[in-house]
Amino acid sequence: MNYDVTIGLEVHVQLKTRSKMFCSCSTAFGAEPNTQVCPVCLGYPGALPVMNGEAIRYTVMAGLMLGCKISAYSKFDRKNYFYPDMPKNYQISQYDMPLCLGGSVDIDVGGQAKTIRLTRIHLEEDVGKNMHFARTSGVDFNRAGVPLMEIVSEPDLTSPEEAQAYLVALKQILLYAGVSECNLEQGNLRCDVNCSLRPRGTTPLGTKAEIKNMNTFKGVFHAAHAEIRRQTELLAAGEKIRQETLRYDPDLDITVPMRSKEYAHDYRYFPEPDLLPVVLAPETIQAWADQLPELPRQRRERFVREYGLPEYDAQVLVADKVVADYFEETARQAGNPKAASNWVMTEMLRQLAAQELEIGQAKITPRALGELIRMAESQTINSNTARQVFGILFAEGGEPAQIVKERGWGQVSDSGVLEAAVDQVLAANAKSAADYRAGKKPALQFLVGQVMKVTRGKANPAMVQAMLEQKLV
Amino acid sequence: MADSKTGGAADAIDVAYVARLARLQLSTEEIETFQRQLNSIVDYFKAIREVDVDTVQPMAHAVRVQNIFRADEVRPGLDRELALANAPVHLDDQFSVPKIVE
Ligand SMILES: [Zn+2]
Numbered sequence: 001m002n003y004d005v006t007i008g009l010e011v012h013v014q015l016k017t018r019s020k021m022f023c024s025c026s027t028a029f030g031a032e033p034n035t036q037v038c039p040v041c042l043g044y045p046g047a048l049p050v051m052n053g054e055a056i057r058y059t060v061m062a063g064l065m066l067g068c069k070i071s072a073y074s075k076f077d078r079k080n081y082f083y084p085d086m087p088k089n090y091q092i093s094q095y096d097m098p099l100c101l102g103g104s105v106d107i108d109v110g111g112q113a114k115t116i117r118l119t120r121i122h123l124e125e126d127v128g129k130n131m132h133f134a135r136t137s138g139v140d141f142n143r144a145g146v147p148l149m150e151i152v153s154e155p156d157l158t159s160p161e162e163a164q165a166y167l168v169a170l171k172q173i174l175l176y177a178g179v180s181e182c183n184l185e186q187g188n189l190r191c192d193v194n195c196s197l198r199p200r201g202t203t204p205l206g207t208k209a210e211i212k213n214m215n216t217f218k219g220v221f222h223a224a225h226a227e228i229r230r231q232t233e234l235l236a237a238g239e240k241i242r243q244e245t246l247r248y249d250p251d252l253d254i255t256v257p258m259r260s261k262e263y264a265h266d267y268r269y270f271p272e273p274d275l276l277p278v279v280l281a282p283e284t285i286q287a288w289a290d291q292l293p294e295l296p297r298q299r300r301e302r303f304v305r306e307y308g309l310p311e312y313d314a315q316v317l318v319a320d321k322v323v324a325d326y327f328e329e330t331a332r333q334a335g336n337p338k339a340a341s342n343w344v345m346t347e348m349l350r351q352l353a354a355q356e357l358e359i360g361q362a363k364i365t366p367r368a369l370g371e372l373i374r375m376a377e378s379q380t381i382n383s384n385t386a387r388q389v390f391g392i393l394f395a396e397g398g399e400p401a402q403i404v405k406e407r408g409w410g411q412v413s414d415s416g417v418l419e420a421a422v423d424q425v426l427a428a429n430a431k432s433a434a435d436y437r438a439g440k441k442p443a444l445q446f447l448v449g450q451v452m453k454v455t456r457g458k459a460n461p462a463m464v465q466a467m468l469e470q471k472l473v
Numbered sequence: 474m475a476d477s478k479t480g481g482a483a484d485a486i487d488v489a490y491v492a493r494l495a496r497l498q499l500s501t502e503e504i505e506t507f508q509r510q511l512n513s514i515v516d517y518f519k520a521i522r523e524v525d526v527d528t529v530q531p532m533a534h535a536v537r538v539q540n541i542f543r544a545d546e547v548r549p550g551l552d553r554e555l556a557l558a559n560a561p562v563h564l565d566d567q568f569s570v571p572k573i574v575e
Contacts, residue, residue, distance in 0.1 A: 017545045024548035033566040034557065038550030042559075053542030075533040082495045084570040089495075097533075130573055138567030141556075266494065271533050279539045 003197040003235065005228055006205055007157035009220075010192040011170060013149045013180045014126070015058045021125045021147035022049030022092065022275075029186045033140035041145035043087035048274050051076075055147035056099070056278060058179040059123045060288055062149060063100030065177040065295065068121060070285050074099045076123075076272040084139055085127040093150075095269040098122035099278070105153075105173065106297065107165040116166050117154040124148050149179070155194065155205065160224035167191065167217045172296050176321050190215050195227045197235060206231075207241040211248055211255055223248035227255045299324060307337035313345055323349075323359050326366055333370020336377060343373060347390050363397035364390070372400040379460055385409045413460040415467075418451075421459060422467050425450040436472050444468060486511045496571075 020027055023040035039047035063070055077095035100121035107114050126146040131138040151170065157163045171182050171189065182188050196208035211227055214220045226248060231241055246255040294302065296318050303314035303324075318324045323344065331340035348369075352359060372393065376386040381404055389403050404410050412418060425447060426433050436443035444465070451464045488508045492499045499507070550556075553566060562569040 019543075019545050019547045023550070024543070024546060025550045026547045032553070034553050034568070036550060037553075037556050042551070042556060044559075050541060050543045052545050054545035056542065084573065131567065132573065133564065135572060136562075136564060136569045137571070137573040138564055138569055140567055266490075273534065275534075276536065276541050277533045277539045 001236070002200040003206075003228075003232060004200050004202075005158055006155045006196045006198070006208075007160070007163050007224060008155035008194040008208075009151075009153045009157065009163060009166065010194070011151045011153075011167070012126075012190045012192075013062075013151060013174060013182070014186075014188040015055050015147045015149055015179055016181050017052055017054050017058070017147055019052060020145040021052050021055055021123070022145055025142075025145065027146045029183075031142055033138075033142060036142040037144075041087075042141060043089075049092065049272075051275065051278070052147060055123060057288060058147075058177075059099050059121060059149045060280065060285065061292065062151075062174060062177050062179045063103060063121050064285075064289050064292055065173050066100075066103040066105065066118060066121070066151075068100035068103035068118065070280060071097060071099055071101065072282075073097065073277060073279055075277045076275045077269045078272050079124075080268045080270075081266075083127075084137065085130055086144060087128075087141065091125060091127060092272055092275070093124035093269075094122035105166055105169050107162060107169050109159075109161050109165045114156075114162070116156045116162075119152040119154055121149055121151050124150060155196070155208075160221045160228070163193065163224055164217050164221045167220060172319065172321075176293050176296055178293070184216055187215055191220055193220055193224055193227070195224060195231070196241070197228065197231045207243050209241060209244050209246055209255075211246045212258065214248065219248065219250065222250065222253060223255060226253055230255055293321075296321075307331065307341065309337065309341050313341050316345060316349070317341065320359070326359050329366035330369045330373070333367050334373035334377075335370075336373060339373045339377060340370070343369060343390070347387065348394075351391075351394050362394055364393040365397070368393050368398070368400055375400055375404070379411055379413065379462070380404070381409060381411050382457065382461060384457060385411065408458075410458065411460050412455055412458045413463060415463065418455075418459055418463055418467060421451050421454050422464060422471065425454060426468075426471065433472060444472070486515065 014027075017027060019025060020036075020041060023038050025036045025038050025041055028036070040049055060070055074094060074097045076092050078090040079093045079095070080090045082089060098120045101119075103118040103121070105116045105118065107116055124147075126143050126148045128139050128141040128144040131140065153166065157166055167189075174180050175182050180188055191214045193211040193214060194208045195211065196206040198204065198206040209227065209231070211223045214223055227246065234241060245258045247258050248255050300311075300314045300318045303309050303317060304311055307314075309317070317327045326348075327340060327344045330344060331337040334340045348359070348362070348364075351357075352362065369390075372386060372389055375381050375389075376383060381389065385404070389400050389409070392398065392403055393400060429447060429450060432443045432446055436447070447468050448461060448465050451459055451468075452461065486508075488499070488504050488511060492504070557563040557566075557568065560568045
């Protein structure tokens with residue numbers, strides 16, 4: 001039998017606050033274990049949490065970018081569970097009154113556009129990190145209390161490909177919103193995958209299983225495939241799917257039940273008595289909405305409209321907000337968006353990929369690239385020289401005019417100098433000159449090439465060609 | 474939370490189940506004692522059911538205060554030695570707990 005796949009994702013996003021959600025401990029990554037802790041995040045009796053206002057603002061900004069309805073009134077709850085990653089034996093989260101409701105993310109898989117609905121976004125605190133030793137387990141509470149925004153999707157995804165596209169699109173929007181660094185290596189984005197199967201064409205959703213704590217998009221893709229395989233085999237054998245929690249084993253490429261979380265679902269949520277409700281006035285929400293940047297999709301459309309870029313170029317440029325910002329500043333400096341787009345799309349992205357760098361790490365500033373583009377456009381330097389100058393600017397930074405001057409790379413457009421070179425070449429290549437006069441057109445390109453060689457690439461090729469044509473009539 | 478309107482089993486606290494969740498080892502006698510004591514506490518709270526709350530808005534907090542926020546500023550917390558000193562056991566720089574099976 002064939003099955004329809006249903007996937008819903010719960011994405012946990014670390015907000016880019018400097019301090020934790022309910023205390024003033026640092027959120028910096030990579031500190032020595034248990035060095036960013038205090039009585040609040042260690043759950044000492046009597047220590048009281050106080051909300052980080054910035055975390056609330058970031059969550060609402062994300063909600064606005066994703067088209068959510070922002071709750072005028074929301075509150076926090078205790079999610080009770082027994083697992084040694086939280087010293088309080090509960091996690092502060094939001095149960096029935098989250099900050100954001102609804103919203104959606106647009107995806108595109110194989111040219112097919114689709115809108116994935118969101119259920120909600122709520123704010124909660126991260127838990128500690130466990131490490132497993134031979135006889136015991138260790139706990140590092142540095143991460144406990146770090147603000148996490150949980151974005152819950154409706155079960156609108158129908159394949160691992162769509163799940164991956166959703167994560168890519170979501171990450172792009174969050175980066176545009178500026179609410180998270182979205183650094184996957186540092187665990188800024190983690191994801192639970194809910195997956196169920198039902199006989200093709202039927203309506204009621206099958207029993208779902210949940211794969212916990214995926215931290216790469218490729219991982220989600222492979223885990224979803226593995227889980228679909230597992231459920232298909234079970235159903236084919238006439239067995240029932242149990243509602244259970246799984247983890248993905250990347251080495252064996254299979255999903256396996258997590259024994260430890262078997263009884264963890266009885267959370268007994270109740271309102272957090274140590275925290276007061278969050279009431280957001282329409283003016284507050286509006287003021288935050290006014291600070292929002294364009295969505296990637298809007299920006300892409302604007303690039304096509306305003307700069308006359310092809311759809312594909314616009315899409316490549318907006319994929320990364322920092323690249324898009326870089327392009328716009330370069331276009332402004334160069335006064336030529338099309339040329340700026342060409343340079344960023346080809347030389348810049350090629351060099352970045354070759355050297356595995358982010359655009360922020362390149363030494364060349366938009367101002368320098370803008371100037372280089374103007375020099376190339378005005379033929380102060382030829383295109384080969386321009387590319388060489390770009391290479392130097394990319395690696396070392398500096399001023400294009402300075403580099404050209406120091407190395408004597410300026411393009412020669414002085415007709416007196418060029419004429420001397422042309423005459424020298426014609427004298428040395430009488431046969432080619434005769435060939436051209438006899439109608440062999442390619443001979444002209446050979447002669448232009450000789451002039452370039454004599455001038456060590458500095459001659460203005462258009463002027464050389466015109467001069468040769470004139471002399472060979 | 475258990476639905477308080479339906480009453481009956483949903484309100485009862487299953488001591489043996491909660492003890493298993495919390496990894497508490499209780500004897501049969503202890504389970505019976507705690508079950509009896511907890512039932513009587515829950516029964517006591519059932520008096521709230523007698524109050525007519527149809528016209529009362531649910532409230533998250535007894536104090537009519539809202540929007541208490543901190544600025545996003547980092548302040549030093551506890552020294553690690555001090556933090557670990559409160560734990561029954563620690564291993565090097567980490568709190569130590571019985572081995573967790575994933
Ligand atoms: Zn703390």
